[in-house]
Amino acid sequence: MPARRSRKLAALAATGVAPLALTALSATPAAAHGTLGDPVSRVAACYAEGAENPTSAACKAAVAAGGSQALYDWNGIRDGEAAGKHQENIPDGKLCSANSDEFKGMDLARDDWPATKVSAGSYTFSYKVTAPHKGTFNLYLTKQGYDPSKPLAWSDLDLKHPVATKTDPVAEGGYYTFSGTLPDRTGRQLIYGIWQRSDSTEAFYSCSDVTYGDSAASAGSTAAASPSAPSDEQIAEDADKSTVDHSGMDMSGDETAGADASADPSPVAEDDNSPAAQGGSENLAETGGDSTTPYIAVGGAAALAIGAAGLFASVRRRAMTGGRRGR
Known part of the structure; x- marks a missing residue:
């Protein structure tokens, strides 16, 4: 030749x-996979009201600030490179969006976000999941004196005492369910959720507004409607409007769902200063999902x-x- x-x-x-x-x-598309369903997160509550025309004043303001796409992508508040470095990667004032411009409407400092009524004592938390992953959940409550009319800062959260920490939850009926304990508080508070994967550097975040009993008004907060989570029917109907890749995923969120095509095999770097570490979850265990793809x-x-x-x-x-x- x-x-x-x-x-x-x-x-x-x-x-x-x-x-x-x-x-x-590069054929591993970025995808998103969950948010707190009870107490329902801001993004899920606003989406349940209707992405194009939400009914509450706070959700209308959120759409005006960031657009309706954020609501269709309700399970997409994430940081693909978190690796436990939550405080390093997410600045004060941007905790609810995880420093994402798409979800900036979730960071609005308001005292009228739809809020779930709670009380001190045991609480069963539910996390809506569209694709199971391996990892650990840590939920944190704001400190007494939290002012919702100011941007949420890391210092507002009681990071030393998570209200719930769970490794190895099993997804059933579209939810991870686990128990925790809410301490005494009054007025309007916020529960911040961090789901750090152990099979990837990726982490998911959520902000859930809550009020203790009927004390919100006495604490100077504006009364807000009780929120609800989006139904599976609504999620399925709007699937084509979401930028999330749900291919191969079982929307029921059961542990038998298909493997996640976006899983990242890189290991998680431990960070003793991260909220997850402060919560005592030093070893992020594997809890469902499959990263073989x-x-x-x-x-x-x-x-x-x-x-x-x-x-x-x-x-x-x-x-x-x-x-x-x-x-």
Whole structure:
């Protein structure tokens, strides 16, 4: 085979296969997978009211600030590179959006967000999940004296005493359910949820407004409607309006759901200063879901790349050998 033709074939092989390898490496779409359902989070409560025309003043303001797409993407408040470094990655005033511009409406400092009535004592928390993942939940309550009319700061949360910490919950009926204890408080408060995956650096965040009994008015807060979580029917009906990739996912959220195509196999770096560490969950255990898909994708990409390199080297050797023989 003429050397010029051999070199041409080698170049075609390298340029043709390499993009396939790169495509395989990048074929793990960002996706989102959950939020607190009880007490219902701000984004879920607003979405349940209707993404285009919510009924409460706070949710209308949130849509005016950030648009309705955030509500269709209700399970998308996340940081793909969290790795336990929640305070480092998310600045004060942007906790409810996880520093995401799409969800900036959730950060509005207001005292009229739809709020769930609670009281001190045991509480069963429910986390709406559309794709199970391995990881640990930590829920934190604001300190007494919290002012909802000011931007939420990390210092507003009692990070040393999480109201609930759960590893290995099992998703049933579309929810992770686990118990915790709410301490004494009065007036309007907020529960901040962090779900840090152990099979990835990714973490999910949620803000749930609550009021202790009927004391919100006496604490100077504006009365707000009781929120509700979106129904499965509503979620299914609006699925095509969401930017979340639900392919292969069981919307029931049961532990038997399909593997998550967006799982990231990189390990979680521990951070002693993170809220998760402060909550005593130093070892993030594996709790459902399957992260084999990215390994297959990366392995396939690597095989393609190696194959391309091998083909290039083989053709080049033949070309050089043929050239020497021709002399």
